[in-house]
């Protein structure tokens with residue numbers, strides 16, 4: 001089975017990017033080990049602190065963030081980091097060529113129930129003019145990413161990654177510690193009969209999503225003339241993994257609760273990397289108003305609405321916004 005290194009070389013990734021990705025994944029392997037030890041390693045439960053988004057931090061949020069930060073800072077390849085668990089940009093090496101953004105642990109509420117969680121990351125070029133503590137270099141659209149991916153800590157530890165030439169999925173071989181290519185060049189089915197949305201928020205949704213989901217629920221008796229099934233992992237990383245494997249549509253739409261939060265998911269740490277993976281696998285990713293990867297961020301912790309997945313189904317959903 002092909003190794004990660006040879007696939008990245010075949011996809012034309014430059015050596016320094018390959019070395020950076022290998023470093024990042026060394027951190028993810030350590031997180032994978034800690035996660036697998038669970039309560040035995042004392043990593044479950046909450047801390048007493050909140051992150052910049054006002055969410056209570058789980059111990060694993062803090063531990064995963066620290067592991068990735070330490071390993072990337074030491075590497076010399078990275079000029080600065082932005083993380084869901086850091087208030088500000090973290091300056092790294094002044095000569096570093098890359099910027100890394102990550103959600104160190106996605107699906108935190110799943111930690112206590114031994115359910116799916118993961119790490120989501122993206123990488124972009126660091127401009128030469130940039131001072132390592134300057135957040136403005138992170139305010140570039142997702143189209144500028146050179147790589148993105150996630151590591152899913154599930155029954156198997158899996159990596160989905162793109163460097164812009166297709167999305168590949170690898171499985172961690174824990175006997176020798178390498179990621180092996182198990183699902184090359186993933187193609188997301190264009191059609192689906194499966195959707196994901198947190199229906200407990202329904203009363204807050206905007207009309208287009210209200211109308212679209214109502215038509216899905218109407219099944220064969222509604223305008224879509226098809227019965228749909230529903231899935232919700234409560235970790236975007238798990239939902240997107242299912243979509244990459246067998247198609248579907250995932251939505252975390254804008255809702256009316258808090259106008260300062262246009263959606264729950266974060267553009268830099270969640271929406272953009274997943275959009276890059278999805279588009280490279282033949283799917284689509286939209287805010288409802290436009291392509292996620294073309295959103296120009298105004299601040300590093302910005303949130304966006306997310307409608308992502310199988311091409312025909314995302315297009316069908318977007319007609320409700322017209």
Ligand SMILES: O=P(O)(O)OC[C@H]1O[C@](O)(COP(=O)(O)O)[C@@H](O)[C@@H]1O
Nearest residue numbers: 103105106107108198234235236237
């Ligand atoms: O509480 P809800 O609505 O189920 O939210 C689930 C969503 O929140 C998230 O868990 C947010 O991620 P974090 O765990 O990194 O904060 C997404 O992964 C997931 O899709």
Ligand SMILES: [Mg+2]
Nearest residue numbers: 103105106107
């Ligand atoms: Mg998350």
Ligand SMILES: [Mg+2]
Nearest residue numbers: 084103105106
């Ligand atoms: Mg998180």
